[in-house]
Amino acid sequence: MESKYISRCFELAKKGIGNVSPNPLVGCVIVKEGKVIGEGWHEKYGQPHAEVNAIRNSTEPIVDSTLYSNLEPCSHTNKKTPPCVPEIIKQKVAKVVISNIDPNPNVNGKGVGQLREAGIEVVTGIEEDKGNELNRFYFKYAKKRLPYITLKIAQTLDGKIAEFEGKQSWITGEESGKFVHSLRGIFDAVLIGANTVVVDDPLLTVRNTNGRNSLRIILDGNGSIPDTAKILNLEDNDKTLIVTSEAVPNYYTEAVKKKGVELLMLPMNGSNKIDLEELLREAGRRNISSILVEGGSNIFSQFVEEKLFDELIVLQSPKLFGKGLNSVELSEQVNMELINTEHLGSDLKMVFRKK
Amino acid sequence: MESKYISRCFELAKKGIGNVSPNPLVGCVIVKEGKVIGEGWHEKYGQPHAEVNAIRNSTEPIVDSTLYSNLEPCSHTNKKTPPCVPEIIKQKVAKVVISNIDPNPNVNGKGVGQLREAGIEVVTGIEEDKGNELNRFYFKYAKKRLPYITLKIAQTLDGKIAEFEGKQSWITGEESGKFVHSLRGIFDAVLIGANTVVVDDPLLTVRNTNGRNSLRIILDGNGSIPDTAKILNLEDNDKTLIVTSEAVPNYYTEAVKKKGVELLMLPMNGSNKIDLEELLREAGRRNISSILVEGGSNIFSQFVEEKLFDELIVLQSPKLFGKGLNSVELSEQVNMELINTEHLGSDLKMVFRKK
Numbered sequence: 001m002e003s004k005y006i007s008r009c010f011e012l013a014k015k016g017i018g019n020v021s022p023n024p025l026v027g028c029v030i031v032k033e034g035k036v037i038g039e040g041w042h043e044k045y046g047q048p049h050a051e052v053n054a055i056r057n058s059t060e061p062i063v064d065s066t067l068y069s070n071l072e073p074c075s076h077t078n079k080k081t082p083p084c085v086p087e088i089i090k091q092k093v094a095k096v097v098i099s100n101i102d103p104n105p106n107v108n109g110k111g112v113g114q115l116r117e118a119g120i121e122v123v124t125g126i127e128e129d130k131g132n133e134l135n136r137f138y139f140k141y142a143k144k145r146l147p148y149i150t151l152k153i154a155q156t157l158d159g160k161i162a163e164f165e166g167k168q169s170w171i172t173g174e175e176s177g178k179f180v181h182s183l184r185g186i187f188d189a190v191l192i193g194a195n196t197v198v199v200d201d202p203l204l205t206v207r208n209t210n211g212r213n214s215l216r217i218i219l220d221g222n223g224s225i226p227d228t229a230k231i232l233n234l235e236d237n238d239k240t241l242i243v244t245s246e247a248v249p250n251y252y253t254e255a256v257k258k259k260g261v262e263l264l265m266l267p268m269n270g271s272n273k274i275d276l277e278e279l280l281r282e283a284g285r286r287n288i289s290s291i292l293v294e295g296g297s298n299i300f301s302q303f304v305e306e307k308l309f310d311e312l313i314v315l316q317s318p319k320l321f322g323k324g325l326n327s328v329e330l331s332e333q334v335n336m337e338l339i340n341t342e343h344l345g346s347d348l349k350m351v352f353r354k355k
Numbered sequence: 356m357e358s359k360y361i362s363r364c365f366e367l368a369k370k371g372i373g374n375v376s377p378n379p380l381v382g383c384v385i386v387k388e389g390k391v392i393g394e395g396w397h398e399k400y401g402q403p404h405a406e407v408n409a410i411r412n413s414t415e416p417i418v419d420s421t422l423y424s425n426l427e428p429c430s431h432t433n434k435k436t437p438p439c440v441p442e443i444i445k446q447k448v449a450k451v452v453i454s455n456i457d458p459n460p461n462v463n464g465k466g467v468g469q470l471r472e473a474g475i476e477v478v479t480g481i482e483e484d485k486g487n488e489l490n491r492f493y494f495k496y497a498k499k500r501l502p503y504i505t506l507k508i509a510q511t512l513d514g515k516i517a518e519f520e521g522k523q524s525w526i527t528g529e530e531s532g533k534f535v536h537s538l539r540g541i542f543d544a545v546l547i548g549a550n551t552v553v554v555d556d557p558l559l560t561v562r563n564t565n566g567r568n569s570l571r572i573i574l575d576g577n578g579s580i581p582d583t584a585k586i587l588n589l590e591d592n593d594k595t596l597i598v599t600s601e602a603v604p605n606y607y608t609e610a611v612k613k614k615g616v617e618l619l620m621l622p623m624n625g626s627n628k629i630d631l632e633e634l635l636r637e638a639g640r641r642n643i644s645s646i647l648v649e650g651g652s653n654i655f656s657q658f659v660e661e662k663l664f665d666e667l668i669v670l671q672s673p674k675l676f677g678k679g680l681n682s683v684e685l686s687e688q689v690n691m692e693l694i695n696t697e698h699l700g701s702d703l704k705m706v707f708r709k710k
Contacts, residue, residue: 155513156514156688157514157669157691157705157707158510158514158681158682158683159511159512159513159514159515160514163688301677304675304677305677314512318690318691318692318693318707319688319689319690319691320659320682320683320685320688320689320691321685321688322656322659322660322681322683322684322685322686322687322688322689323684323685323686326513326677327513327675328513328675328677329677329678330675330676330677330678331677331678332677333511333518333674333675333676333677334674334675334677335673335674336512336673336674336675337673337701338673338698338701338702338703341696341698341703343693343696346692346693347693348693348696348705350512350703352512352673
């Protein structure tokens with residue numbers, strides 16, 4: 001029974017995907033005498049939490065009810081909305097059932113503690129793994145103030161991402177393309193390297209599907225993208241961020257700024273590449289809790305080599321190129337765990353996690 | 356109903372896997388008044404066919420019954436066992452339901468024709484695709500007198516089969532290894548190149564699973580395997596075949612023959628490689644209806660480049676090497692179709708067919 005209502009919390013929580021970051025995805029169900037009397041979810045960042053929405057939506061008084069929530073109710077006050085715990089106590093809820101403890105240091109067990117002190121029975125850890133999975137972006141961000149990094153590679157069966165370097169190659173099919181657009185919508189930011197802009201000239205917008213445009217981050221340490229690039233000429237240019245270095249000439253920075261695109265200057269590492277760790281820390285400071293890295297080979301290789309990714313999604317077409325540009329070039333091998341697979345048209349989607 | 360009994364025929368037919376080649380896998384079910392009264396399958400090459408076994412196993416007279424078989428009953432006499440069609444007619448079966456017409460030019464509709472002439476109702480094409488799948492080795496062999504070729508590649512996610520050329524590398528895990536042994540048991544022959552013998556020194560026997568040893572074919576056009584190779588020193592050395600060319604020195608051929616291993620001399624092509632088309636024709640002449648090609652890179656590349664494969668099974672470990680030996684090197688890309696996937700421990704098995 002507890003699993004059933006917590007699973008319903010997950011379903012409700014997912015309705016917030018794309019709108020609540022860097023907050024967690026939370027759903028809440030209030031049950032009284034075996035009947036659901038209220039449901040709610042965190043709908044939008046800055047707006048009421050799931051618990052408050054469920055309480056408001058309840059069809060009868062929630063005194064003596066059981067409140068299910070996939071995340072520990074919040075107890076801290078240094079934020080946009082009032083904390084949920086005092087409200088739950090005030091409403092005389094009898095029992096609270098949750099999936100995950102909130103790893104945010106401001107909560108992290110304090111919410112559960114306050115509920116118990118008020119005499120409310122609290123059960124934790126129901127469907128914990130599924131909760132961890134649902135809020136994996138948030139959990140990394142809450143613990144480390146760093147965004148969750150997913151690499152998305154479209155490649156052939158033999159690991160090639162282009163027929164040769166500098167050639168735009170369509171590797172995967174229509175269904176995979178549609179999937180990528182829906183994927184972009186759930187990340188706070190998408191990131192590509194300058195080479196990909198020069199070769200593919202992509203828009204990186206969310207198309208053919210519902211979902212908001214994410215922040216577009218371009219790594220261009222050497223200032224090589226032309227000011228005619230589509231990504232510098234979009235209606236919402238304020239959602240493009242060029243990450244570059246002091247090495248670039250003035251005319252480059254002037255040209256980019258004139259487009260209304262923000263420039264972020266970061267240090268380069270010994271290999272003349274943007275310092276990724278510094279970039280991710282800066283992203284965390286900007287409340288970016290998730291980044292989808294879309295290539296190309298140099299960027300993938302840097303993220304994998306420096307072990308700065310959490311997840312790898314491979315869209316693999318049933319082709320052998322037998323030559324061409326490798327998806328990654330590494331100095332040492334990296335082991336991962338295969339989480340799941342799905343057929344997308346004639347392609348195969350595989351999700352891996354860093355071990 | 357017809358699907359149900361034909362599916363049972365498939366199940367029965369599979370009991371013959373590994374024992375009936377180059378004959379087809381056939382199962383037979385005899386049904387009278389809604390009751391199964393007899394079942395049988397082709398158990399061993401040279402022994403009775405499925406229909407005859409089912410008739411013999413019947414618990415009551417089969418007059419007026421319906422006979423289900425996944426393959427058209429045979430009508431030809433130039434073979435080891437008497438034809439099934441006259442027996443079915445003699446027993447006064449009322450109706451015959453089959454999945455596939457036998458593509459063997461000696462049958463190929465003649466069996467169905469004779470049954471109909473004798474006044475027996477015949478239904479064909481039930482679960483035809485599943486029948487084609489089950490007997491894919493036989494169907495190619497019966498039509499072309501060429502073996503069905505499956506390439507089996509164990510590779511990393513980025514398409515590498517070794518950390519560097521000449522290095523033996525364990526790519527996949529225990530479950531994949533077990534699968535390979537069971538796979539060998541269903542092929543008439545397994546084939547590898549001389550490089551693989553030199554680097555890996557494999558046995559190519561069927562271990563840790565039930566199944567007979569297949570013929571072991573080694574391509575060694577330049578006579579480079581040492582006479583200490585395990586594959587030349589097995590108990591059943593008569594199940595090893597070394598394919599080489601006139602280019603090899605006498606001491607090589609003498610050494611191999613002394614081991615009791617057969618040598619087959621074939622012409623080399625312009626690239627100083629064994630002529631694969633000639634090899635496959637010779638295999639067909641030897642009644643080899645299926646070959647599992649296990650590598651290495653040169654051999655895979657030659658089979659793919661010359662489009663001489665039917666199926667590719669990839670065992671993919673969740674690793675990125677980021678450098679190393681490519682599974683294939685091709686002059687032009689090859690498209691395939693992904694048929695199915697299965698998790699084997701931490702690896703992923705993917706089955707592709709040539710388009």
